């Protein structure tokens with residue numbers, strides 16, 4: 001099959017080529033519960049850039065070359081002999097983390113903390129290819145009328161946004177304010193999930209006027225230009241208090257400090273994007289009783305819930321398609337902030 005593989009890290013993301021397009025052997029089913037999915041869409045994520053620059057080099061066991069791509073959707077191509085619920089041809093979105101289902105974390109429903117997990121596209125071959133090997137446990141059947149390639153980014157981007165918003169609900173009361181920092185792939189989904197699940201005001205902070213325009217079209221209460229003084233502006237818009245919840249989809253540069261400063265007394269600062277550092281005097285956490293929350297993707301059940309919202313027409317995903325052989329262009333566009341919504345590779 002045709003696949004895009006990472007052969008060596010590019011620590012400065014200088015490019016121009018990150019991945020190599022080549023013919024590789026098709027995946028083979030070896031376990032009874034394995035399935036092969038014919039990829040119809042594979043979302044391109046900022047994590048793919050972090051993979052290319054080697055941020056995971058010492059964190060996950062991976063042997064180069066391998067195939068990135070962890071936002072996968074398509075149709076079932078082949079099933080192992082133990083597979084019960086799916087047949088070839090079924091349209092599916094793929095939950096990204098392969099779990100054993102038997103460890104304590106799995107039994108608590110904390111799929112991302114599985115003690116024997118694997119993450120195709122990060123720790124083994126992913127979906128920037130024609131076919132992907134995964135397990136029956138990972139498949140979420142798509143509701144009628146939902147096209148796999150149009151929803152592929154929900155497998156990680158959408159799921160991560162949904163997971164963060166669902167956890168944030170325990171801090172939110174009707175009429176509260178939520179600040180969204182970064183209105184790209186995840187941010188624009190989070191705004192819609194908030195509208196679907198919580199009666200709150202949403203204030204969106206971004207550098208791009210195009211992004212802020214989209215935020216207003218999607219019903220943001222107010223938008224704030226990130227280059228100005230976003231902390232003061234947000235405080236002014238929230239009667240001096242700050243936001244009950246701040247969802248930071250950037251997590252680098254100024255945003256960790258700004259995000260924590262935007263959080264009101266008793267509120268929570270959610271770190272979703274990553275790459276930077278956060279320094280905070282401990283007295284600020286105690287005196288203002290702020291909580292800092294880390295977020296790692298989401299659960300299988302949450303992906304199924306998100307697909308219900310999608311089928312209901314509650315979540316519209318903005319997508320730009322690229323043929324698989326333009327994967328390097330897609331990564332460069334993402335690096336340069338030129339992707340509208342989320343980039344999706346189509347083999």
Ligand SMILES: [Zn+2]
Nearest residue numbers: 103106114115
């Ligand atoms: Zn487990």
